[in-house]
Amino acid sequence: MINPKRASSKKDCSIEEHSQIKNDRLSDEEAVIRELIKKYDIPSPRYTSYPTADRFIDSESSDDYLHYLRQRRTVIGPLSIYVHIPFCDNICYYCACNKIVTRDKTVSTRYLDSMEKEIALKSPFFSGSRVVKQLHLGGGTPTFLNRAELLRLMHSIAVNFHLVDDEDREYAIEVDPRTVSVETISLLAGLGFNRISMGIQDFDEAVQAAINRKQSYESIVDLVQAVREFGFKSLNFDLIYGLPLQSVESMTETMDKVIALSPDRISVYNYAHLPDRFTSQRQIDRYSLPSANVKLLMAKLIQQRLLDAGYCSIGMDHYAKPDDELSQALNEGSLQRNFQGYATTLSTETIAFGVSAISSHSDSYRQNVRELERYQGLLDKGRLPIGRHLILSKEDKLRRFIITTLACQLCLDFAMVKQQCDVDFMSHFQAELTHLKSMEQEGLLILSNTAITLTTLGRQLIRNICQVFDQYHSAEASRHSQAI
Numbered sequence: 001m002i003n004p005k006r007a008s009s010k011k012d013c014s015i016e017e018h019s020q021i022k023n024d025r026l027s028d029e030e031a032v033i034r035e036l037i038k039k040y041d042i043p044s045p046r047y048t049s050y051p052t053a054d055r056f057i058d059s060e061s062s063d064d065y066l067h068y069l070r071q072r073r074t075v076i077g078p079l080s081i082y083v084h085i086p087f088c089d090n091i092c093y094y095c096a097c098n099k100i101v102t103r104d105k106t107v108s109t110r111y112l113d114s115m116e117k118e119i120a121l122k123s124p125f126f127s128g129s130r131v132v133k134q135l136h137l138g139g140g141t142p143t144f145l146n147r148a149e150l151l152r153l154m155h156s157i158a159v160n161f162h163l164v165d166d167e168d169r170e171y172a173i174e175v176d177p178r179t180v181s182v183e184t185i186s187l188l189a190g191l192g193f194n195r196i197s198m199g200i201q202d203f204d205e206a207v208q209a210a211i212n213r214k215q216s217y218e219s220i221v222d223l224v225q226a227v228r229e230f231g232f233k234s235l236n237f238d239l240i241y242g243l244p245l246q247s248v249e250s251m252t253e254t255m256d257k258v259i260a261l262s263p264d265r266i267s268v269y270n271y272a273h274l275p276d277r278f279t280s281q282r283q284i285d286r287y288s289l290p291s292a293n294v295k296l297l298m299a300k301l302i303q304q305r306l307l308d309a310g311y312c313s314i315g316m317d318h319y320a321k322p323d324d325e326l327s328q329a330l331n332e333g334s335l336q337r338n339f340q341g342y343a344t345t346l347s348t349e350t351i352a353f354g355v356s357a358i359s360s361h362s363d364s365y366r367q368n369v370r371e372l373e374r375y376q377g378l379l380d381k382g383r384l385p386i387g388r389h390l391i392l393s394k395e396d397k398l399r400r401f402i403i404t405t406l407a408c409q410l411c412l413d414f415a416m417v418k419q420q421c422d423v424d425f426m427s428h429f430q431a432e433l434t435h436l437k438s439m440e441q442e443g444l445l446i447l448s449n450t451a452i453t454l455t456t457l458g459r460q461l462i463r464n465i466c467q468v469f470d471q472y473h474s475a476e477a478s479r480h481s482q483a484i
């Protein structure tokens with residue numbers, strides 16, 4: 001547990017006093033925004049898929065999925081591969097990911113054995129002529145694997161799929177800076193990765209201690225330098241606001257350091273404290289969390305600092321430099337969204353490997369089982385480790401198109417809805433129009449007879465606007481993290 005005394009002694013100012021000071025600092029405009037944010041501060045999905053993964057059902061067997069893969073119509077076009085490595089050396093208290101915390105390094109050998117079986121079972125259904133445009137290693141901690149294991153994994157993928165070394169490939173890996181050296185960065189470049197995402201979260205040492213994730217600024221400087229030297233096309237930093245002991249002052253210092261390191265992309269997430277759902281969050285003393293007003297001020301500070309530094313705001317939670325492909329795709333109207341967030345191209349299918357990994361086809365999603373033992377046991381028996389799935393209805397596809405378009409284009413042209421989905425927006429979405437009109441009065445969007453356009457304020461509440469079109473959200477909204 002975080003020591004409350006430690007929490008309240010930070011900068012000789014108790015959390016309550018601190019919140020009061022920040023509350024007093026809200027301008028009239030900020031106070032209006034604060035009220036809106038309070039109103040819309042309800043659990044809301046990030047919409048990396050629609051319907052969201054909590055809507056998937058347990059009913060499909062390995063044979064069902066194999067039958068589906070065999071009989072589905074021939075798919076052409078680029079392929080996307082996602083690989084999930086669930087292991088982590090240490091627990092970060094804020095974490096809400098599906099991970100396995102262990103110091104036993106032998107687990108990865110058995111895991112790779114299973115993953116190779118999964119690759120062998122699935123790869124024949126994905127023609128060798130289809131190039132892999134996107135490859136993403138996520139976790140957990142992909143760099144839990146040692147260098148020989150990373151090499152082994154990439155070899156398995158390379159012999160079964162058509163990897164490319166085109167300049168415009170998007171081969172990304174999530175890196176925990178505590179687990180990599182400059183030599184690892186060099187190896188990753190040699191393996192074909194051209195994008196790296198680093199979990200930074202916060203540079204403040206007290207905050208790092210409170211979340212059990214200590215990593216020095218100096219070590220990050222060395223890694224960033226290596227990423228640049230080895231020619232990676234894109235470096236992303238993940239940041240989180242709303243963590244214990246964070247303040248506007250500490251966030252100002254963190255942002256100074258972030259901007260000095262000049263990553264190409266920055267993902268900014270709002271910490272949602274849900275200790276009933278995520279047990280590790282019980283290690284965080286809720287009294288050490290910043291107040292809602294301080295969170296608002298931090299969100300505003302982050303946004304302002306990044307915009308002042310020349311970054312572009314890319315829809316939900318993301319910023320990118322103006323010359324980054326994401327910014328260019330946003331300007332050209334070609335931005336896409338997939339399970340990993342924003343992307344410049346949309347592959348026709350995503351094939352995923354590892355526990356809890358989700359594969360995506362044009363009309364359906366398949367998610368692997370979440371339990372390691374079950375995953376390995378099924379593959380030992382020569383069966384696909386399918387856990388849950390969802391076949392999309394026509395209505396799901398329509399709403400997916402609308403939500404994805406809003407998230408990527410920040411506007412929706414009703415003529416496009418007619419063209420793509422053969423639906424007249426105004427007559428089909430009469431119930432939603434009532435919500436949209438009320439959001440228009442609040443200044444979140446502009447609604448005309450032909451389009452919806454998000455305002456600057458609306459961009460901050462984009463998840464809530466997308467949620468208007470989510471048919472399933474109201475039933476189990478509390479499963480998702482806070483919207484802001």
Ligand code: SF4
Pocket residue numbers: 087088090091092095096097099139140141176199
């Ligand atoms: S935040 Fe990342 S490194 Fe930390 S426990 Fe979660 S998955 Fe592992």
